[in-house]
Amino acid sequence: MRSVALAVHEQVTLLEVATAYEVFGVDRGLTPEWYDFAVCGAEGTPVGGWFQARKPRGLDTLAAADTVVVPACGDVTRDPPTDLVEAVRAAYDGGARVVSICTGAFVLAAAGLLDGRRATTHWLYAERLAERHPNVHVDPGVLYVDEGRILTSAGKAAGMDLCLHIVRLDHGMAVANALARRLVVPPHRSGGQAQFIPAPMASARENPLADVLTWAIARLDQPLAVEDLAREAKMSSRNLARHFNAVAGTTPSQWLLTQRLHRAQELLETTDDSVELVAARTGMGTAATLRRHFSRAVGVPPDTYRRTFRLGQGVS
DNA sequence: AAAACTATCCGCCAGA
DNA sequence: CGTCTGGCGGATAGTT
Numbered sequence: 001m002r003s004v005a006l007a008v009h010e011q012v013t014l015l016e017v018a019t020a021y022e023v024f025g026v027d028r029g030l031t032p033e034w035y036d037f038a039v040c041g042a043e044g045t046p047v048g049g050w051f052q053a054r055k056p057r058g059l060d061t062l063a064a065a066d067t068v069v070v071p072a073c074g075d076v077t078r079d080p081p082t083d084l085v086e087a088v089r090a091a092y093d094g095g096a097r098v099v100s101i102c103t104g105a106f107v108l109a110a111a112g113l114l115d116g117r118r119a120t121t122h123w124l125y126a127e128r129l130a131e132r133h134p135n136v137h138v139d140p141g142v143l144y145v146d147e148g149r150i151l152t153s154a155g156k157a158a159g160m161d162l163c164l165h166i167v168r169l170d171h172g173m174a175v176a177n178a179l180a181r182r183l184v185v186p187p188h189r190s191g192g193q194a195q196f197i198p199a200p201m202a203s204a205r206e207n208p209l210a211d212v213l214t215w216a217i218a219r220l221d222q223p224l225a226v227e228d229l230a231r232e233a234k235m236s237s238r239n240l241a242r243h244f245n246a247v248a249g250t251t252p253s254q255w256l257l258t259q260r261l262h263r264a265q266e267l268l269e270t271t272d273d274s275v276e277l278v279a280a281r282t283g284m285g286t287a288a289t290l291r292r293h294f295s296r297a298v299g300v301p302p303d304t305y306r307r308t309f310r311l312g313q314g315v316s
Numbered sequence: 317a318a319a320a321c322t323a324t325c326c327g328c329c330a331g332a
Numbered sequence: 333c334g335t336c337t338g339g340c341g342g343a344t345a346g347t348t
């Protein structure tokens with residue numbers, strides 16, 4: 001996945017174009033080969049109402065890229081431009097990985113790429129997306145969703161998280177962490193699949209579990225069991241599991257484990273606590289348990305992760 | 317390293 | 333009737 005094409009079109013917003021450009025378009029020498037980055041669209045397309053795309057490649061060249069990034073389409077009440085939808089469809093059919101930021105998900109949905117898949121978009125438009133495209137499993141509560149060749153992200157800044165996630169997939173964690181350090185953003189805020197972060201704006205109506213999740217995150221240092229969550233949620237564990245699957249696409253214990261591992265990563269990055277202590281402070285019990293889960297989820301053992309991260313800091 | 321032990325998940329059914 | 337909920341038990345993943 002070495003070439004990235006960014007689709008610009010009418011009403012595209014500045015931040016998202018900038019996000020993709022900063023991540024994929026600037027070679028900071030972090031790894032021998034960075035991405036071949038191209039902007040595709042019509043000459044003079046206004047960007048964010050302030051700038052104009054200069055000498056972009058045509059939309060028809062989208063399909064040539066390994067990865068296609070689709071930023072927000074300004075007006076979601078109208079159908080996205082047909083030529084854009086078709087170009088995205090063609091790119092996907094040609095084997096490209098397709099990524100949307102914010103309401104760019106509407107373009108992917110219009111191209112039929114999201115049917116039967118989990119996806120996300122800006123929380124403000126999640127309901128509209130679900131209405132317009134009933135076959136899409138819209139999850140308004142995550143930063144991004146990784147469905148393999150289709151990746152969608154929530155509003156604005158979450159696009160950065162997804163772009164970093166892609167760099168992590170392509171170049172590994174060390175490079176992604178070094179880049180995050182250069183950009184001065186958190187190195188890893190996880191998005192889709194088994195991972196779930198309660199969206200700050202998620203209302204109790206959208207996500208009846210939001211309170212329980214927040215409650216649990218505040219007590220991560222304790223060995224919480226699923227039963228404890230159920231009690232807090234005032235429902236049976238059976239029902240809690242059901243809601244978890246519906247809202248987060250995962251099980252209570254899986255979600256809990258993911259949160260613990262996030263906290264562990266954070267502690268490894270920011271403290272000198274021993275792995276035993278990190279295990280205790282993340283409610284993982286023993287170091288052995290932490291090591292096993294950490295290695296499987298992150299890919300490297302805790303000690304290696306800490307060393308790698310420290311190295312990444314040195315690069316800046 | 318394996319076996320006993322525990323917690324969790326999930327399909328199914330029944331009741332509200 | 334469709335939807336939501338709780339409980340049961342086999343299967344399985346995780347822990348000691």
